[in-house]
Amino acid sequence: MSTVIETDILIVGGGPAGLSVSAHLSGLTSVVVHQDREIGKPVRTSGGSWLADAQRLGIPEDLYQRVDRLDVYSDTRKIALDITDAPGVVFDITNLYQWLASQATSEIHCATKFLRTEKVANGYLSTVRTAGKGEWQIKSRQIVDASGWHCTVLESLGLNTRPAREGVGIEYEYPVDDLDMNRAILFFGSFALAGYGWAFPTNYGTVRLGVGVVSAASEQSLREMMNALLASDLLKRMGIPAPEGEHVNAGTIPSVAYEKTLVYGDVVRVGDSANMATPTLGEGLRICIEQGRLLGDALSKQTPRALKAWERQANGKLALKYRVGFWVNQAATQYTPAQWERSLRRMEKLPPAELVEYFKNDFTTSMIVRRVALLVWRKLKDRVFRA
Ligand SMILES: Cc1cc2nc3c(=O)[nH]c(=O)nc-3n(C[C@H](O)[C@H](O)[C@H](O)COP(=O)(O)OP(=O)(O)OC[C@H]3O[C@@H](n4cnc5c(N)ncnc54)[C@H](O)[C@@H]3O)c2cc1C
Known part of the structure; x- marks a missing residue:
């Protein structure tokens, strides 16, 4: 383990949060370590978001499918919402993440897993392992934990732990012909108890059909849930063809109350490792990108005050709304099918x-x-x- 590289900032995690931090760093050296072999693959998210946010964040139009209709289903009901005034989007995840990476200012090391870190004089000495190369070390003054639900840096330093309550989701993505690509679907009730399901069109001719549930609240395996869904008449009611030639995407998201501590001295967390996805639908992309960029700006100022100011603005934006959202989440994950009908x-x-x-x-x-x-x-x- 002879290789040691030195850098100002180590970012752990090359998801939307980590890449957005990197894009906004200036005047500093930085390294991103990312355990997956490629940025944006495998896909672990369904990519739903909102046009106003995509435009505000400057995301190119060819990276999403716009949707002007949102259909919401329960076991027996359907609401058709015209959302032309507040359209949704479905991101092309792999290309979105690669676009984010193209703006990053850091050296990016894929297939490289952060293993542990220790406090040393003037910073941290972190041990990572690259596939085919073995272990090596990175000395940095600061570390950003952008490792998603893994919270890997915080755990390594004993500053926080991986969330005890998690949402888990599975999604079948498959090509479709003759489908209205301007329509997204959410469904609640028997086929996604303790969570919800979705069918999202992409801008490259596929649909993503998925279910996500809070793991502590559901014992059914996700595959069984998908099988029950496919055996039901819900797909027919929704006008969605059955999967054929599907690719399976799966992922995990924290589902715990938002905590206000984001800055731990020279270690900072952002994105899912700071539980920044919405408690209502678990929507995190727009928030992770925005807060990642703001954190990059704050780190570039290189003062503890700038980091604390970033923490305050994030809390100002998220803490109260997320507290309310978490009440809704806790109640909704206990709903019976009959309660979903009333809802x-x-x-x-x-x-x-x-x-x-x-x-x-x-x-x-x-x-x-x-x-x-x-x-x-x-x-x-x-x-x-x-x-
Ligand atoms: C099933 C599902 C569906 C979702 N649908 C939506 C949606 O429709 N819209 C939306 O806005 N959000 C959605 N989300 C939430 C959204 O995906 C997250 O909020 C967002 O991806 C969080 O970004 P992040 O960068 O913080 O973390 P992540 O995207 O989790 O990225 C962190 C990265 O760090 C890497 N990593 C972890 N540990 C290590 C380590 N030790 N060393 C190196 N690298 C490491 C991981 O491999 C990962 O790629 C969904 C989530 C799930 C699970």
């Missing part, structure tokens, strides 16, 4: 724009007040009936 009846009454805000975890103050009032009302009702 869709409530969704039907909301204007599409407000429902989209719910899905985006973008709760306004009035939505939060109404949510709290509803919770208080339910608690009071329970007490009155019990008494």
Whole structure:
């Protein structure tokens, strides 16, 4: 283990968060270590997001499919939402991540796994292993943990642990002919209890059909869930052809309450390792890219104050909304199919724009007040009936 390279910043994880940090570093040397052999492969996410965010983040149009219709299904109901005013997008994940990598300022080492780190004078000495090359070391002044749900740097230093509650998802991606590619689908109820399912069109002629559940809340294996879905009439109701020649994508996401500590001195976490995906639908791409870039800007200033200011703005944007979203998440993962029927009846009454805000975890103050009032009302009702 003789090789030691020195750098200002080590970024662990070449997903959207880590690559976005790297793209915004200036005046510093940096290294990204990424355990997968290639950036953007295998795909571990379904890529749903929103046009306004894609445009705000400057993501080229050829990296996504726009959708103007969102159909929401339960076991017996369907809501067809016209979302032309707030269109969705489905990203071409591999090319999006490679585009992010093309903007990175760091040396990127793929097939390289971060193993552990230790505090040394003026920084950290990290041990990594590259496939076919063995172990080597990186000395850095700071480390960014962008390793997703693995939280690998924080664990190595005993600063935090991998989340105890996780969401896990599986997705069959397959070519489709004659499908309305301007329509995305979400489904709730029997076929995705403790979570939800989706069918998303891509801009290269495939559909991604998946289910995701909170692991602690569901014992059914994901494959069994997919088999039950395929054996049901739901695909027919949704107008989606059965998978043929499919490619299987799978992934994990933290599903725990948002924690405000993001900066631990010279170690910082961002993206899924900081639980930044929305608690409602587990949507993290736009947030990881945005917060990654802002963290890159803050690191470039090279002052503890700049990092703390970044932490404050992230908390200001996310903490309260994520607390509300996490209540919704905890309640929804316990729903029975009958409760999903009632939930869709409530969704039907909301204007599409407000429902989209719910899905985006973008709760306004009035939505939060109404949510709290509803919770208080339910608690009071329970007490009155019990008494
Ligand atoms: C099934 C599923 C569906 C999803 N659907 C959507 C969606 O539709 N829209 C949306 O916006 N978000 C979605 N998400 C969430 C989104 O994928 C994440 O929020 C986002 O990918 C987090 O980015 P990240 O860079 O923080 O982490 P990741 O994307 O997890 O990237 C971290 C990278 O670090 C690497 N790594 C981990 N440990 C090490 C190590 N020890 N050494 C080196 N490298 C390491 C990993 O291999 C990984 O590639 C979904 C997630 C899942 C699981």
